Amino acid sequence: MEGAVGSLTSLDMVLLALCTVVAGLILQNLLGQKAPAKPAAVASPSRKQPSSSSTSSSAPGGGSGGDDSEVLRPTSDAAAPPSASAARDPAPKGAGMPDQPVAGVATPFAATQVGEPDSNGHVAFRYTGMPAAEAAKRAAEFQALMQLRRSVRFFAPTPLPEGVLERCVATAASAPSGAHLQPWTFVIVRDRAVRAEIRAAVEAEERLNYAKRMKKGWVDDVAPLVSGLHAGGDVTKPYIEDAPGLVVVMEQPYGREADGSRRTHYYPRESVGLAAGFLIAALTNAGLFTLTSTPMGAEAIIRTSLGRPSNERVFLLMPIGYPAAEATVPFRAPGAERKPTGEAAIIV
Ligand SMILES: Cc1cc2nc3c(=O)[nH]c(=O)nc-3n(C[C@H](O)[C@H](O)[C@H](O)COP(=O)(O)O)c2cc1C
Numbered sequence: 550m551e552g553a554v555g556s557l558t559s560l561d562m563v564l565l566a567l568c569t570v571v572a573g574l575i576l577q578n579l580l581g582q583k584a585p586a587k588p589a590a591v592a593s594p595s596r597k598q599p600s601s602s603s604t605s606s607s608a609p610g611g612g613s614g615g616d617d618s619e620v621l622r623p624t625s626d627a628a629a630p631p632s633a634s635a636a637r638d639p640a641p642k643g644a645g646m647p648d649q650p651v652a653g654v655a656t657p658f659a660a661t662q663v664g665e666p667d668s669n670g671h672v673a674f675r676y677t678g679m680p681a682a683e684a685a686k687r688a689a690e691f692q693a694l695m696q697l698r699r700s701v702r703f704f705a706p707t708p709l710p711e712g713v714l715e716r717c718v719a720t721a722a723s724a725p726s727g728a729h730l731q732p733w734t735f736v737i738v739r740d741r742a743v744r745a746e747i748r749a750a751v752e753a754e755e756r757l758n759y760a761k762r763m764k765k766g767w768v769d770d771v772a773p774l775v776s777g778l779h780a781g782g783d784v785t786k787p788y789i790e791d792a793p794g795l796v797v798v799m800e801q802p803y804g805r806e807a808d809g810s811r812r813t814h815y816y817p818r819e820s821v822g823l824a825a826g827f828l829i830a831a832l833t834n835a836g837l838f839t840l841t842s843t844p845m846g847a848e849a850i851i852r853t854s855l856g857r858p859s860n861e862r863v864f865l866l867m868p869i870g871y872p873a874a875e876a877t878v879p880f881r882a883p884g885a886e887r888k889p890t891g892e893a894a895i896i897v
Pocket residue numbers: 550551552553554557565613698699700701702774775840841842843844
């Protein structure tokens with residue numbers, strides 16, 4: 550739901566924007582670290598079959614911007630029952646994900662733990678920097694790269710290069726988080742039937758959003774962005790099925806201890822927003838495009854389709870791929886594609 554942007558806090562928006570710029574530096578740093586591998590926190594649909602849980606909702610909320618009561622009002626703390634189509638996917642949780650950190654890849658500088666932890670659990674951290682000229686060059690190159698990013702709503706059927714999406718998601722999962730509790734799950738949706746379920750739910754809810762839930766100013770603000778998808782007055786989201794990749798970013802407002810009790814998460818929304826920014830930067834770095842989208846009203850249905858537990862809620866829905874040959878984007882005057890840097894950033 551495009552309009553959900555308006556219901557995000559300003560902090561959410563600032564974080565998403567900031568991390569998109571900052572993430573690439575960290576992204577580049579990630580490659581080549583030599584610590585032992587640890588799987589990324591990525592899941593395919595859960596196989597758990599709980600007795601009950603919150604399921605669908607016709608009311609908006611539960612997403613990034615709205616009242617999340619529908620998603621966070623479980624009748625059970627177990628995982629949502631996966632839809633029939635989700636249950637068909639035999640892939641084990643996290644299967645096929647690249648190790649993180651990455652071994653054997655050259656990086657422009659070194660930053661690494663050295664030695665054994667002291668009595669406080671800290672370890673020496675050694676950094677070998679890069680020449681100033683190289684830093685300036687890389688900063689400019691990265692800015693230019695990120696300026697190429699546009700939200701794309703029309704995708705080519707071109708398959709993604711093998712392993713690239715998984716690598717980008719692993720990068721997203723390297724973001725900082727409150728108390729390092731990593732309150733996120735990235736669900737890579739490969740199951741076509743689940744994709745169809747999600748699209749149907751999002752389109753149905755979006756029709757209600759436009760008909761009943763959104764004020765006129767909201768509709769007017771987003772109309773130029775989505776005009777190509779609303780031909781004939783209907784609301785369509787073909788990219789949910791057309792894009793070769795689809796990632797649902799799940800926020801965990803709270804976690805689970807091994808015994809099932811609640812684990813408090815700190816700043817989960819800020820943390821997952823940063824991770825989403827990392828994902829966007831990583832995709833852009835790999836020449837891929839996405840649409841940051843907020844499926845207002847369909848969050849609980851999507852969570853159920855994915856078989857995710859009650860302590861997760863849909864944060865963003867991100868189709869991923871290459872622009873279709875006939876893709877369009879909202880026009881922006883050349884050289885004025887974004888807010889001038891002097892407005893976006895000030896020096897005090
Ligand atoms: C938090 C957030 C939510 C968004 N939700 C939607 C959405 O539901 N549907 C949509 O078409 N675009 C959505 N967008 C994309 C914005 O419309 C887009 O980022 C904005 O118009 C700037 O265009 P650009 O990304 O091409 O620079 C969202 C963007 C953000 C950051």
